Amino acid sequence: MTGNPALRRLGLLTPALATIALLIGLPLILLIWISLLQKGGSSGVDWNAAPSLGNYIRLAWEEDFDGTMILNTSYLVILLRSVLQAALTTGLSLLFGLPVALWMAGLSRGQRDLMLLLITIPFWTNLLVRNYAWLIILREDGWLAQAVGSVSPIGPIPLLYNDLAVAIGLTYSFLPFMILPLYTVFEKFDWRLLEAAHDLGASRSRALRRVLIPIAMPGIAAGSLLVFIPCLGAFVTPALLGGGKTLMLGNIIQMQFGASRNWPFGAALAVVLLALMLIVMVAMAIWRNRRVR
């Protein structure tokens, strides 16, 4: 044993640091490097090109015939749509997840464990399969579409291949990520605090607003982050349930790496996506620090 504790600590940390560097750091650097190169060759990347910011510029501007740069909003629109779609999904997950988590926290030990199992079961099934299942439910002759059509005063409503279908599919996929952190806070919640609130004159809804929700805020924040971030990069659900009409950022990235064989542009899009997520997380962290003071 050496006498230097700092050195020893470093020695103990090495395996973890090496893993992070190899599995996260290196690919990230590679991604950023590729985003600065040009498309070309059979692999999709011209490794000899001079690095430039061209791919990032292409996100918002394109070159006209005479060489002037004009604004091209098509990617920006998709970016905005991705953010809105992710926000909508987060909102829906919160709406459905909150009551479920609340209800679960009130169950007996055994029932809770069963519910946790039921909630995690979908993860054992392939995402594609689960999305195809929704395809069957939502399509024109599916039972949900039929049921909606029979009660709707304006006749059948198309449920598939639109933003709504994508929102349904995404909410379904990511709902467990909202329920689990919420359940964790509610499980620890001291229900006598609600009694204290009632005692001091707060009705049920007032007690929820002033006591339960604020105390559950860390869980709400964590759940929202866990839903919002993967939603932003989702591509299976929008491709299947959106029918290729309502593209999200994930689909464009997939296309660049696949059919278009333009890795550098795909990499640039991926870096933008990462930056977006980072901004959201940093904003969240700042807000949370402010709350704790």
Add this chain to the structure above:
Amino acid sequence: MTDSSAVSIRSVSKGFGRGTAAVRVLENVSVEIGQREFFTLLGPSGCGKTTLLRLIAGFETADQGSISIDGQDVTQAPPFRRPVNTVFQNYALFPHMTVEQNVGFALVEQQMPADRIRARVGEALEMVRMQSFARRRPAELSGGQQQRVALARALAPRPRVLLLDEPLSALDLKLRKEMQIELKLLQAEAGITFLFVTHDQEEALTLSDRVAVMQGGRILQMGPPRDIYEAPTHRFVADFIGDINLIEAEALPDNAVRLPGGTQMSLPHKARGRITLAIRPERARILAPEAGQLQAQVIHTAYLGTALVHKLALADGGTFLLRQSDLDGPQPAIGSQVGLGLPAEALRVLAQ
């Protein structure tokens, strides 16, 4: 309206669980608490004190019976519609709010303007001497400080009735004594009815206008502290409050009793069969051997500053405590035989 009781509990019963797991926690409890009364529920752990408070506050519903507050039947009313506030046994302060926000909670619900809330919160915090902690969060307070905040929070909206569930139990002796006096003053000043729960008999006797002694979900005896102390009607009450000597005796005709050892004496009460007599340690007298009603041997004497307490062995094997407050009087030597004088008016006949 003015002559109605502050709290009126009529034949309330309450149980938890079903089937074989069912437990009866309150059995046919009836209490009338007067306006501005300081009323105390006293009893051992698990006797149902908290449950009775929860029924009055509205967190539980009675299986049977009815409850009214200020003449209004509230048996079915939700907690937020009852003019009572509670100081919880576990404080139940809101962890995400400062002391100030905790105390102002009810006032915000009443939609009081902000400047009046600030004034009221200041007053309430001053009352419990916590002004300098206004900006702290509950996690940054000691147990005793949290208790005082809980008290301020319940007092701030000036309820008609304040329910206090062992509000002083976490305080050290000195602060507890101070807070007892504060509470008493506060209650008189604010004109609020206090329903106080404790299992500290001394606290109950010092503070209360009336005390109800509970055991196993029933009220055994109810009355002013002096009656409870001097004239207990149940063996449990006598035993629970202060020290007492119990003597098994046999009742004879014409109000007479035969004590262990054969001495007969007459009682001011009627009694039949085998009975238990009770006498407080300070009411018995030490006499010369062979005098008095019982014979005993001194086995130990403790000096308590204001009195001497003698522990005596009775001839039939029981022990007897005797409190001598005349410190300058004659003191029996350890091991000596003495006679015990039991004044008839100090003896109580107990129910089991």
